[in-house]
Amino acid sequence: MAETRPPLLRLLPFQLIRRPEGLIVRRGIEQLLLGGDEAALVLETIVTAFEHGPTTAEAVAGLFAEPDRPQILALLAYLESRRILVPAVGNLSEAEETETDLLYWQFRQDPESSGRRMASLRIAIAGVNRIGLRIAETLAAVGVQTIDFVDDPMLRGDPVGCTDAVNVLGRVTPAALWEKQVADTRPHCLVAASDFGGQQLLLRWNRVAHQHDVHFLPVTIEELIGYVGPFVVPGETACLACLRARQNANLVNSADRRLAEAQAHRGQHVSVGHPALLAITAEIAAFEIHRFYAALPQWRVGHLIEYNLFGASMSRRRVFKAPRCAVCSPLHEAVPVNQRKMVPMTALMNR
Template identity: 25%
Template sequence: MRPRVKPALRRLDRGGRSLQFGVHPARAVVLADVEPAVREVIDALDGTATVPEVVARARRHGLGEAAVRELLGLLAGCGVLDDAAVRPDALGGLSLAERDRLAPDLDELSVVTGATDGGLGAMRRRRAAHVRVYGAGRVGAQIVALLAAAGVGHLCVVDPGPARRRDLVPGGLGWEHVGRPRDEGAVELARRVAPAVNAWPGRAAARPGDGAPRPDLAVLAPVGPLDPVLVAELAEAGVPHLPAAAFEGFGTAGPLVLPGRTACLRCVEFHRRDRDPGRAMVSARLGGYPAGEVAGGTVLATLVAAYTAGQVLAFVEGRASHLIGSSVDLPPDSRRRKWSWKPHPECGCCPIERDLRRMVA
């Protein structure tokens, strides 16, 4: 290990022999009563020396090995240290320009995860991830661009419909894409911001049974009504999936469905029918819910896309997504409302629920 203080955390002298790492109240770490010898050791943690070398240097300031190792353990436990010896294999195949572009993402991962690998472990999982996005309108195309920019390595986009002027937003499809298939435009966006991304339109193998490589996660952001047949096929194939939409002045994301483990979208529909007896007729007339991108303004669509992309990244990195078994309403005033969904006994999508139904029967 070659310890260094995380470059993303500002180091500030608070006076009175106190030292602060980081500025945000949720991130800042304060060390009080830091002796001058300890301060010398901390100031020298720049990643150029191994732990034995740090110990040897500390002896010149009167600090023993046990004290130095205790200090390093304390700093690592507080999420302040990185190991500069970690090889950047996660960035293999990227040009220097792309590595520079991803530096802010790595810095964020470094402080968010608290790991000592500088965020490289999480970035490795991003680059290995395969995400399929159904829909490339105002929300979906932005999700594709954001995921590519954040380092997701494999992106399949399914939306053969022609791009319309109403599909254009600053972070998504542009004027040059009007009249062309939306999925092709979204793929262009991904490649433009991340030249090394493996992105392709998936019309030839658009459904789980078409023989396409299985994605780690499918995002459902259709321009029209959500296809219940596609949803059922994803559930049957065991593909985790996450709906996202902006319509009628509201945004919604979730639930993130883990087939056989969490409530599915059919469960959600059953719960809604329990509360609203006329729901079944409404759903039948809509052809799918959400009903598509209607009255979803630019800011709202961007809000939904950014929030959804963040949840996708959490999932592929192995962190806990807030949307597993839950959905979130995202109104324009940003006063979020979270809904929790349990498997519905009438659905039978989860083994436990199926067993309960057999017991009741």
């Protein structure tokens, strides 16, 4: 019978903080308290044992005196239970950990598989503007490699150099051409973004996403409020048209307000805003996308996030489906009954 070899372990980076009663081992938001006068010497010996690569707990314990080895093995088991020591499997490259890798570790996810998942993600952003650009920059920073910009003239911003910067991050495709190609190059998520208001201008992309079964996230800044969502999963959650139907039911003079939204692209030069509001709204949107596709804790779809810069507040509320939504209601997908279909009498008698 083949002898079972002890598993190889590797030691993840951590910060060592000395204190009068022992040590604090810090990694991420975790802090482990180790007591005893010899704690520093013991941990330094353990770190030295892993300097040349993965090794076994038994090999590390062998560096200590025989009477101390049971306690050392218990300490190593504790470090393994807290995921400071982990099995030496997968990619053992010496590349420095990123803050995103540590985020995955913090929430008990494998950084390698999570990184591959984000790298395979395909994102389309309708809106060549500052907020779309900021969303793309943050998504690229967490590993998204395929970002396509859809140039909708109604969502086109006018900052100097924005178009050049967008070209660095991803391809730019005219809206009409992109719509023809979307069935073949279907993204995982379509983001529609406007940093000068005009939620109505995003309805076109809400419908396109629903028609092609693509996740959809609208992002706007309107009257010094940043709006992210609802994150739409076609067939499962409320869509942007549902949100607007419910908003209209509670608005006074909704027709006048919606008329102003439709002309928002013409009023960019008189739109009020602040760089901080734009940045925060874009970062919230990018984080919601990252959280959903990386399966980070507390991800939610079908919710609207509102950020009030001057009120220093953020709220999240669920958006419910509108029963007769013009875009996503099942009523529009019902198969019509063929009243002229002939049914044989024998079929009726045999029921």
